Amino acid sequence: DVKxxxxxxxxxxxxxxxxxxxxxxxxxHENMFWYRQDPGLGLRLIYFSYDVKMKEKGDIPxxxxxxxxxxxxxxxxxxxxxxxxxxxxxCASSSFRxxxxxxxxGSGTQxxxx
Amino acid sequence: AQTVTxxxxxMSVQEAETxxxxxxxxxxxxxxxxxxxxxxxxxxxxxxxxxEAYKQQNAxxxxxxxxxxxxxxxxxxxxxxxQLGDTAxxxxxxxxxxxxxxxxxxxxxxxxxxxxP
Numbered sequence: 001d002v003k004x005x006x007x008x009x010x011x012x013x014x015x016x017x018x019x020x021x022x023x024x025x026x027x028x029h030e031n032m033f034w035y036r037q038d039p040g041l042g043l044r045l046i047y048f049s050y051d052v053k054m055k056e057k058g059d060i061p062x063x064x065x066x067x068x069x070x071x072x073x074x075x076x077x078x079x080x081x082x083x084x085x086x087x088x089x090x091c092a093s094s095s096f097r098x099x100x101x102x103x104x105x106g107s108g109t110q111x112x113x114x
Numbered sequence: 115a116q117t118v119t120x121x122x123x124x125m126s127v128q129e130a131e132t133x134x135x136x137x138x139x140x141x142x143x144x145x146x147x148x149x150x151x152x153x154x155x156x157x158x159x160x161x162x163x164x165x166e167a168y169k170q171q172n173a174x175x176x177x178x179x180x181x182x183x184x185x186x187x188x189x190x191x192x193x194x195x196x197q198l199g200d201t202a203x204x205x206x207x208x209x210x211x212x213x214x215x216x217x218x219x220x221x222x223x224x225x226x227x228x229x230x231p
Contacts, residue, residue, distance in 0.1 A: 040123070041223060042222055042223035042224050048218050088157070092219075099211060100147040100166055100209070102149065102164060103159075105158065107158050108157045108158075
């Protein structure tokens with residue numbers, strides 16, 4: 001079974017802290033994604049990557065950055081956490097080549113910024 | 115840019131009944147895929163069903179089926195003989211297949227479905 005693993009299920013941080021959310025997939029997928037999920041807003045794309053060392057901005061990249069040094073790992077970085085970044089963060093991966101391939105999701109990190 | 119609209123924030127239905135969740139989308143693309151994902155309280159996103167835009171036949175997966183109206187840009191999900199385990203958030207999603215491969219998924223805002231015993 002494909003596995004997408006997010007390092008933390010729950011995380012509590014202070015305003016101004018630098019926060020790292022880690023995501024690892026074991027299917028040799030080219031594509032990796034970070035989404036943010038908020039009630040009433042659905043899932044919104046923060047950043048995505050089609051290859052190692054490559055990144056593209058999604059719909060809401062402000063206040064975030066990403067790193068993809070290895071194919072299996074995609075990190076989301078909050079340089080200076082703010083209370084409006086309190087949210088559920090979902091990582092996903094997929095094949096770039098398999099036409100119409102679904103996304104495989106991690107089980108999410110609920111981040112609270114106090 | 116693509117947009118996906120789910121106009122029903124919440125729905126509830128009695129167990130064993132049939133329920134239909136609505137989804138509309140806006141795109142100028144011709145080659146794309148549509149998905150319904152389910153998110154139960156465990157938070158794990160689970161693929162329910164997938165539809166290729168070039169196929170006229172509606173996709174079905176056991177009790178789940180879609181009504182895909184390409185001209186109207188509508189993609190509704192029908193759940194027959196609903197079960198308590200169907201209680202979840204349901205998200206409609208759109209994915210363009212570009213010249214180099216699969217691209218990002220754009221999601222709707224979700225419908226919270228509750229199955230009443």
